[in-house]
Amino acid sequence: MLHSDGGRRTPWLRRTSAVVGIAAVVAAGFAPTAQADPVTGADSTHIVTLVTGDRVVVQDVGGRQTATVMPRPGSTGDFVNQRVDGDLYVVPATALPYLGTSLDRSLFDVSALIRDGVTDQVPVQVAGSAPGVRDGKVTAESGTAFGAALAAQAGRDAKNHFVTRGPLFGTASSVRLAAAGAPQQVHPNFPMHTVRILTVNGANTPADASLGVMNTDDGREFNGFPYSNGGEARVSVPSGDYGIVAWFPTFDSAGRVTSVRVVVQDFVVSGDQAVTIDASKATSQVTVSTPRPSNLVSETLEYVRSAQNMGSQGYSFGVGNGTAYVAPSTPSTVGGFHFNVQTHSESPAGAPSPYSYDLKIDNAGALGSNQHYKVTSDQLATLKENYHSDKPGRLEGSSRIIFLPYEFIGFGQFTPLTAPLQRTEYVLGGPDLSYADALLAGMATGGGFIPDTFRQYAARTTTPVDWLRGPLAPGLTSPAQGVTSWFCSACRRDDTIRVVLTPVLDSDGHGLYLDPPTTGTVSTSHFQLLSDGKALIDGKDVTGGEVAVPADQADYKIVYDQTRTAAWFHQSTVSHSEWTFGSAHSGAQTVPTGWACDPTTGKATDCSALPLVTASYQLNAGLDGTAPAGPDQVVVTFGHAPGGPNLPFAKGAVQVSFDGGATWTPTFQADLGGGRYRAQWTNPASVTGGDVALRVSATDVAGNSLTQSVLGAFTVPAAQS
Structure with a gap:
């Protein structure tokens, strides 16, 4: 059995048909010599192209999974990550208002795309026409047109709060994945009740929202991500305890997320009923202060619920450098609850020696009213990072995914930097935080992918790190x-x-x-x-x-x-x-x-x-x-x-x-x-x-x-x- 270096088939790496998150088994595709037995080799890294032209690098690292986005050129850089039933969804925020109506959710099911071998081009069925679709397929190159058009439409529709929506791009009533996609969900054989989820921004003001709903007794009974269009979503669920998270994003005219309001709520279902989620209650702004002055580059909020018996749901929302507000919540009494905040900030322009902060802070059990986090120097580990480059002015991308003990899937995004570069990077130290870093030597093309293994750092320590120091x-x-x-x-x-x-x-x-x-x-x-x-x-x-x-x-x-x-x-x-x-x-x-x-x-x-x-x-x-x-x-x-x-x-x-x-x-x-x-x-x-x-x-x-x-x-x- 020969083990491929991955350079000849899919971009970067080999495909597998195994579920993402499990070390997959694959035949290498090259015939061994007569003396070599045909056996398989483990492969756990994949790159997946989305219909928007964005690409996602999915890895298994030390028994955990990372998903890192390479945004398309011109991307707004705002993404959400949803995990349910063992599948991982990576969705540009500009696609959220159209999911389940004009856009097929399966287009963003990264796990299913890998299982189906759909990694370098996406087969689609378009009712009408759509930018970037060529012969029924979208590639990373052509997908940039699709992604740009989608961002422009989200920016236009946001002006009237998505109340009046015509066809997608003005030319397509729907865009579907022309592949197997996610498996059909098994619906439990229980008496079902209709729950109307009413999303508002103040009394009598309907507002769109992206939702995560799970039965916290047993996630197998219901676990999903409905979207509230025009202020209402309906789900059919059995009786029991439920947890819900509602995300209320706002967009500018370019489709960038400018803010998000987050409301979490538990409720009990015993019959047909209505549940109201009010964005105006999200008044606690999420802020982080660092020992040295720094400017926020990106912020990601993550909601994780685990059921009392079986099942879990994860939903993370990247808001770039926009503002985030949360509504204080009462402690959850059924199942587990975590809500964490991850930020990446950098030194002000013109700083004589550049530096950055990568922080992740957890809320367990409930959301408190005070969402200001002050980080002190004695909590931090110092990384002396050297980004080597034999090409002057090389545009690279760096990613740092941070894991808390209860997390098995981490989500991140490549942030551009210009190498050669020396930078001091501060991270929170301690045994409860694990770091999985990665680098792209060619940010514009996605070439030169360099992952790192899991690492932990103690507070008040200094670690030198060299990237691409030769000889290679x-x-x-x-x-x-x-x-x-x-x-x-x-x-x-x-x-x-x-x-x-x-x-x-x-x-x-x-x-x-x-x-x-x-x-x-x-x-x-x-x-x-x-x-x-x-x-x-x-x-x-x-x-x-x-x-x-x-x-x-x-x-x-x-x-x-x-x-x-x-x-x-x-x-x-x-x-x-x-x-x-x-x-x-x-x-x-x-x-x-x-x-x-x-x-x-x-x-x-x-x-x-x-x-x-x-x-x-x-x-x-x-x-x-x-x-x-x-x-x-x-x-x-x-x-x-x-x-x-x-x-x-x-x-x-x-x-x-x-x-x-x-x-x-x-x-x-x-x-x-x-x-x-x-x-x-x-x-x-x-x-x-x-x-x-x-x-x-x-x-x-x-x-x-x-x-x-x-x-x-x-x-x-x-x-x-």
Whole structure:
């Protein structure tokens, strides 16, 4: 079985048919050699295109799920996230007033789209005509026209409070998903009652609202997201206890959310009845103060209800830098209740040293009347973030999703930044908060996706973080400290060897996915697993695979060649890596408890880590990937694949090349101990300047080795006359 690097089929990553949130099982799509058994590999990252041209990156990270939006060019950037019946919906706020009438909710069911393989283009049925629809499909490129037209319509309709609505875009009575979509809900066999939900903004003033309604005794009896058009929504439900959240957004003429009022309420159903939700009661403004002056960039409010027996509902609403108001509520008595506020704010323009704050604060049980949150310095952890870029002025996107203990799905959005950049980023510290960060090297195109694993930070600590610090080279990712759930990427279980390389790693261990080959973008690779001169796995554009091998001790060799070019990168475009290692039958589990080695069972029975050698680089180059002519150095730390023994190293070597790898120059080396070596050399001055290649090698005391070369590891600028 070959494991694809994902660059050749769907944008970025492979499709799967499994439910989002579960580590999916997929065949790689490349035929293995005759010796390799056809087995499957775990895959848990997907990119989904919405009909509005926005894209959503969905990941499973450490047993939790993240959904991060890449807004289309010109997007208002306001999104809502709804979770019900195991499905995840990501909806632009401009689409909310039209859901269930002219717009099909299934268009935004990200989970169902992944199950149906609808990830890079959306099949639609239009009653009439709609912008961006070509041959019955919408792509990320054509969807920008659909999204822009929808935002414009929301802006126009908001002027009269959505009272008079004609056809969508003036040309379509409905737009439906031309695919299976979400499964039909199972309706309980109980006596049903009609509940009229009346949404108003003061007495006798009907107002539209987006609703979340759940039976808090048992969510299986009712759990849904109706929309109140013209001030009324109707639901048919059995008797019982219910919780409701009502969101009352306002829009400007461009379709941007300017404010939202939130009302939560519990009620009991015993027969046909009416329930009134009044937006005018939401008078407590949500505000956050930070130790240093900062301007709000984005704010997301999240409502989470859990039923007493089974079922839960989540609804988050992104309001950008608009204002938010909530109505104080009485404590919930049936089921669980949480309401949290997440904000991203940045230093004022012109600050000599930029900084930001990412905060998430919880309300448990009820909403209080005081919604001002004051954050103090002793609550914060400090991240010294370095965003490296070998392309000056590169527009990147950063995302930080924050999890509270009760959350298993996190929602975020990429915020643009210009790299190279040094920024101090403050986050709340403590064991109850987990952070999942990600970076886009090419914000405009969605290229160069770099996710991070879960991390936790203690208050009053400082952590340096480097993104895309070179050289960028293939390798093996390692779990962050404290992470106990991990899928082994270089292991042997019984007599099956499984290796899956990370195509690109930076100096901090962030893994980069290869971009799909398009005009101006090249992503090619060749992976081989050899033993006794025989190819056990041999595949192009894959990063590894699985194969059955003899039980006896034998020597193995991995050869991996990679070429990658893209408009958002200049350096580290070509690499060659060779690993040698010995392996024999694994009859017991030696990897940590909580790890998984078998992609089918998710277990680690009889699993041992392979003794592959790893390399981590600390170049002396600047944030722009350049180093001046004259003395230079690199510190290389050699280690082993995670989960295995850290054997001592017998030798290590570092060489540099100033002619693209045609000739190699030895360096002056110092063994710093523990697998660390410092290599020093002199960069020659040149009128034209040029890229410098790097080659490293190491062998441990058991004979396992790594040799790796990277062309264009860094750049020496042209000498100034």
